[in-house]
Amino acid sequence: MALSVRDVSKAFDGAQALSHLSLDVEPGRILAIVGGSGCGKSTLLRLIAGLESASAGAIALDGSPVTAPREEIGLVFQEPRLLPWLTVAGNVGFGLEDSSEAERKALVAQALERVGLAAKANAWPRQLSGGQAQRAALARALVVRPKVLLLDEPFSALDAITRADLQDHLLELWAELRPTLVLVTHDVDEAVYLADEVVVMAAHPGRIAERISIDVPRPRERRSETVDRETRRVARALGEAIGRRAA
Amino acid sequence: MxxxxxxxxxxxxxxxxxxxxxxxxxxxxxxxxxxxxxxxxxxxxxxxxxxGRLMAPPSRIFATLGALWTTGDLALHLWATVWRVAVGFAIGVASGTALGAIAGSSALTRRVVDPTLQGLRAVPSIAWVPLFILWLGIFETSKVALISVGVFFPVYLGVLGAIASVDRKTVEVGRIFRLGRVALARRILLPAILPAYVLALRAGLGLGWMFVVAAEFMGASEGLGYLLVDGQQLGKPDQIVATILIFALLGKLSDALLVAASAPWLRWQDVVREED
Missing domain, CATH: 1.20.5 (Single alpha-helices involved in coiled-coils or other helix-helix interfaces)
Structure with a gap:
């Protein structure tokens, strides 16, 4: 589904978090948002998710305005946020309350299989490692088949190896299910490796400083001349965006 | 294979x-x-x-218990006390849970109600005894009321505190999945506060046993508290120690029952955290 952000502003207690921000994401594309801390990138994601409402402007999904959380929009938080009193299967099936028991079981089993956690279905969240827990969170968001999946620094708390592993995993899931992905990250390498387009944000007030298309065909190398060139472009733009704020 | x-x-x-x-x-x-x-x-x-005159040896205490049992006195007093605690506990839990939930979920109610309740909580419980006797008479009602007051406060505080400390991040998960108010309460808030609630119930039950003695000291003709007073007035230390022993067993037993009853819902708390 096409996502559009039109001239959106958001103020918290008078402080301008986002100012006149516009953005379009075509269906099935992967957009990465990078920016220094306090540039409002997480706020933007929360607005798109319907968790906050914009002070001005509008967010729309295929033309219909987003004012509250929507079925078509999933969100993966920075932390797994699994409910400790439900098993892994219970957590993954959390959004399937309206489905029949049999259907829910089948969908949950399939989703767990997809993220490689079939063996952990009956484990409690406390028994999972950080990477496994974030996988379960990903499965919980995907099992309801969202058209748009938002990810708020989903891998930032993981070690480098687990992070790379989950990035590849996310790409596999995306290739299979083709949701529109919007990923907030502070990791330039991650943004370039995953995204079709990188949006660089600047702070005070939060706004888009630059949009950079990553025209590298998939599957991508993590290190190659083309990837390195794109990474340098994004890093330079990010440096300028952060520097501009300091000036 | x-x-x-x-x-x-x-x-x-x-x-x-x-x-x-x-x-x-x-x-x-x-x-x-x-x-x-x-x-x-x-x-x-x-x-x-x-x-062993003032502190009887175990054999004499068991003999005393046996004698009380055979006359049927023990069953009578035991039943009277257990009944008072049960009714007082039920009333205290119901009112404490209801008020705690209301105050916990509405900031306005909390600001109106909580200061008064905190003030009342500061009143030493025994101070209510004369008033309750004047209001409710010397018989069952005043005793049950006193026990209810004792149970009420820890339960009220426990529920209020548990609701206040529910993680906003967990609630957001519910919002993302578009849960309504009732579903949010049932699927997120209730399970989230359950561990703290069980602790509050245990604290309340402990106070219930404490207050039943205070209640029975104020003129009862039956109940374990009466056995204590009777033992003191007639100089029967054996009977006092035997009654204390029964209180210890009852308290431990009722607490264990509460823990066992809540265990199926708190199983997730017992698992050991695995390292990454």
Whole structure:
């Protein structure tokens, strides 16, 4: 589904978090948002998710305005946020309350299989490692088949190896299910490796400083001349965006 | 295949045996001190080191209990006390839960109600006794009321605190999945506050047993508290110690029942965290 952000502003207690921000994401594309801390990138994601409402402007999904959380929009938080009193299967099936028991079981089993956690279905969240827990969170968001999946620094708390592993995993899931992905990250390498387009944000007030298309065909190398060139472009733009704020 | 499943089975069996022996060892360790002291005291009295007049040896306490039981007195007093605690506990839990939930979910109610309740909580419970007797009479009602007051406050505070400390991040998960108010309460808030709620109930139950004695001191003709007063007035230390023993057993037993009843819903708390 096409996502559009039109001239959106958001103020918290008078402080301008986002100012006149516009953005379009075509269906099935992967957009990465990078920016220094306090540039409002997480706020933007929360607005798109319907968790906050914009002070001005509008967010729309295929033309219909987003004012509250929507079925078509999933969100993966920075932390797994699994409910400790439900098993892994219970957590993954959390959004399937309206489905029949049999259907829910089948969908949950399939989703767990997809993220490689079939063996952990009956484990409690406390028994999972950080990477496994974030996988379960990903499965919980995907099992309801969202058209748009938002990810708020989903891998930032993981070690480098687990992070790379989950990035590849996310790409596999995306290739299979083709949701529109919007990923907030502070990791330039991650943004370039995953995204079709990188949006660089600047702070005070939060706004888009630059949009950079990553025209590298998939599957991508993590290190190659083309990837390195794109990474340098994004890093330079990010440096300028952060520097501009300091000036 | 067969070998594999068999070895798995023996493994599980070994686990069960280990758990069981650890369970028994735990009991044995916990009982060592009181049983040891009782035996020492018994020996001291038998050897004539003490006459055991003010502190009866275990054998005499059990004899007293046996005598009270055969006359039917013990069952009568036991039942009277258990009944008062049960009714007082039920009323205290119901009102504490309701007010705690209301105050916890509405900031306005909390600001209106909480200061008053905190003030009342500061009143020493025994101070209510004369008032309750004047209002409710000397019989059951005033006693049950006093116990309810004792149970009310820890439950109220527990529910209020538990609701206040529910993680906003967990609630957001519910919002993302578009839960309505009722579904949010049922699927997120209730399970989130349950551990703290069970602790509050246990604290409330403990106070219930405490307050029943205070209630029965204020003129009762039956109940374990009456047995205590009777033992003091007629100079029967055996009866006092026997009653104290019963209180200890009742308190421990009722608490264990509460824990066991809540255990199926709190199983997730017991699992060990695995390292990354």
């Amino acid at each position: 067969t070998d594999f499943s068999l070895s798995g089975l023996t493994h599980a069996k070994g686990d069960a045996v280990r758990r069981r022996s650890r369970f028994i060892a735990g009991w044995a360790l916990g009982l060592a001190l009181p049983v040891g002291l009782a035996l020492l005291w018994e020996a001291a009295v038998r050897l004539g080191l003490s006459d």
